[in-house]
Amino acid sequence: MKKIIGFMLAFLVITGCQAKDDEAPVLSLSKSRVQIALNESIDYLQYVEKAYDKKDGDLIKQVNYTTIDTSTVGKKTIHYDVKDQAGNQSQTDLIVDVVEYFGDLINPVTAQADIVENPDDVTVLVNKLHEIPEGWKPDDLEKVIDCSQKLRHEANEAYTRFYQAAKVKGIDIYTISGYREPETQELYWNNVVKVSGEEHAIQYNAYPRRSEHELGLCVDVSYTTEGDRLSEKVADSALGKFIESDAYQYGFILRYPKDKVRITGYNYEPWHIRYVGVELATQLHNENKTLEEYYEG
Incomplete structure (x- = not known):
């Protein structure tokens, strides 16, 4: 009897020392949203950045996922999940835009865009997959320093400083296009x-x-008012170089860089600068990121 009691006590001590595994494994993706060409095949696991459990180790091979149909355009979702041996589960989603491409450019006509909820925010992302709410217009427009073009108040104050700084350096700068009414864009x-x-x-x-x-x-x-004013020649001008080196100090970014066409969805435009505020502009400049990459995280 003493041996049996001793065995039971030892068993209780041993099992009592074992901590219960109630911690879910880590499951993370390299991106939160991606674009896939119409009819393109998908390597679903390529987006899994980490699937790991403290007790079970690497769980990449245990990751489950739903599949999507890439034969039709639209915004779709892949659901990922993974379980450890104790049954703890982690889940996460990847948004996939199935789109038509012309070269590196998305066809916005068939692409399903999200309507942005914060069009008043100076850092708002607007592109071929994020559109301005119908009927929204800025209410603080004012004329820019050298012509009848308009910008919102905060952006205009920053542009005035940028413009004057260029002039001080002897750089020719002309405002070609600012705000456009939705009707004009259409x-x-x-x-x-x-x-x-x-x-x-x-x-x-x-x-x-x-x-x-x-x-x-x-x-x-x-840098000119003659001929093809908006061309890649702007990049080689004193103005283009000033944009590259100093625009961020005034809160502006070169919105459509030459090496980021597939990311921004637009061809290289060395003449197009976008106000996002000095803090964000500085961050994007230092990290060599576009606004799309910033929101991707």
Whole structure:
């Protein structure tokens, strides 16, 4: 009897020392949202950054996921989950935009865009997948320093400082285009489609309600008022170099860099600068990131 009691006590001591595993494994993705070309196949596990449990170790091979249909365009969701041996579970989702591409550019006509909830925020993301609410217009527009173009008040104050700094350095700077009414942007788009075709419009124009010009926070600038004012020649001018080196100090970013076309969804535009505030502009400049990459995290 004493041996039996001793055995039972030893068993209770041993089992009592074992901590219960109630901690879920870590499951993280490398991205929260991606774009996939229409009919493109997907390597679902390529987006799993980590699947790990303190007791069970690497759980990549145990990750489960739902599949999506890439034969139709639209915004879709992949659900990921993983369990450890104790049954603890972690879940996370990946948003996938199945889109049509023309080269590196998304076709906004068929792409399903989210309507942004904060169009008044100077850091708001507007692109081919994020559009301005219908009927929204900025209420603090004012004329810029050298012409009748307009910007929102905060952006205009910053642009005035940027403009004056360029002038002090002897740099020629001309404001070509600022704020555009939604109706104007729609007219631009329709006219280009009519004259040059939809594929041309996709490559060189913004779809209505998905243009930053409708925010009143961006401005197209040039070193000349003659000929093709908005071309890649701007990049090689003193103005283009000033944008690259100093624009962030005034709260502006080069919105569509040459090496980020697939990310921004727009061709290289060395003339298009966007106001996001000095703090964010400095961060993006230092990290060599676009606004899309910033929101991707």
